[in-house]
Amino acid sequence: MAETFTARIWVMDNDIDTDIVIPTEYLALKTVQDMTPYAFSPLRPELAVQIQPGDVIVAGSNFGCGSSREQAPEVIKALGIRAVIAGSFARIFYRNAINNGLLLIECPALRGDVSDGDEVTVEVGKSITCKGKTYPIGALPDNLLDIINAGGLVKAMRRRNGLEG
């Protein structure tokens, strides 16, 4: 079930922490949708309105470091971001993203070669192509694929509890 898509990218640096993704002052808003206008506001306040559904974020290493706030991957997903491609991911963010069905791809070589507005073509589990250059990417471990194939952790638990087939 190799999935392929092409997307416009937004480029960020190393160590993008979850306070940048969504600052603490907005975490008590009622829904994740209410938080979306403030995504990335400490770093790039204009970005949340520029992001279009289907876009992809390309970042350096340690994306999602810091606070455990699960609103971070949820806000990114609510903005319509199709995937985050980074050199590496912080562990709590990684688990939270998987549990919410947000696609994360590790590709350390890509960040240095691209800028805002470039287009990438992603073949999930295989490769990324940008400006004529192809970058190999790995596949997810089995236990994480199980969660994703179930449609996220909530659906996996609903199935466990006999609420979904």
Place this chain on the structure above:
Amino acid sequence: MGATYIEKLLRRNTGEKTAKAGDIVTAKVDWVMIHDIFIPFVKDKFEEMGFTQIWDPDKVVLIYDHLVPASQLDDPRHHKIGNQFAAQYGLTHVHRSDGICHQLMTEAGYVKPGDVVFGTDSHTTTYGCVGAFSSGIGYTEMAAILGTGELWVKVPETIKIVIDGELPENVASKDVILRIIGDLTAAGASYCALEFSGSTVEAMSVASRMTMANMAIEAGAKCALFTPDEKTAEYCNIPVSPQWADFKGDEDAAYLKTLHYQAEELVPVLACPSQVDKIRPVSELEGLTIDQVFLGSCTNGRLEDLHRAAQVVRGKKVAPFVKFIVTPASRKIYLEALADGTLATLADAGAIITHPGCGLCCGRTGGILTDGERVVATNNRNFLGRMGTSKVEIYLASPATAAACAIAGKITIPN
């Protein structure tokens, strides 16, 4: 081959006698902690998952700390939902204004050596100070634990950190962990366990070890581990257990790497804006004027931290243009510092003493700053926009350094 501390701990917990770094195991959870920001989200996910009861209500601790007392109109809803959730599912461990979650989980007698604990906060690594495996997770995984009592864990690789010798008078455990984070970098311990040992660590109070375990996440670590001893027993109000002899890594265990530090060579340091791994000696930044000092948080809001600051400011006055905000980590600490005169000493010097809680650390309550302002703070994060606007400069420091800066009105080395 021998085993690391975390391998032994997870073997005991899971019964998988050969579990080693890289293996995926299912841990049986001894305690969970949920704080007020995330309670409504946990409740929604828990019910969406179709659970109707909590696996063991006696193992769940709800703590209101980030939003106490409420400062924004959306905040009280979180406490109302928390109260409803506790009543509906029979939760009895609810702390509504007792202090910061990471202080209370050990101080109030919940977490003990060898326990496996998860919390909806990245600084859950703190409980490694008593030899527990504790780590932060999101609200969806927390909801799944509430229903099942289990969580999958990849047994982490371990970075061993050995610190020997006697620390200089003006160097605290905060300076030690900041230096280590600077050396490891913000991603340098990602997915790893940090195992601390050496004579410096053995001589430290449990409170000082808490500061170090608390900040392990700032290097990306999954957990931090200290070997329990007589001090741990006294702090946890339990007898020393013969089992604790094995609460450490074997000499021939497989470590990712080992870092050695000699305590006498360490100096007071600061984490400079806006990354925790941007470490410089205080001496290199001396003279930089400041607008505010924050002494508090789950990193450095304990009695020994308040004592150290009081020692520095006793008989002196805070610089007239500096606001010196002191936030004890818990009500117990607040009362102890009140009883022994520490709060009076700090207030007399010009400190603003606030209610126990997360306070300024998460930029939610009194003390937020604006463009161009500079703050020296004892908490764990100096991220962009953490304490006000994104043009605030946050420098992280030890309590002694912070107090010395408050008096001087500029960055200065504590004596």
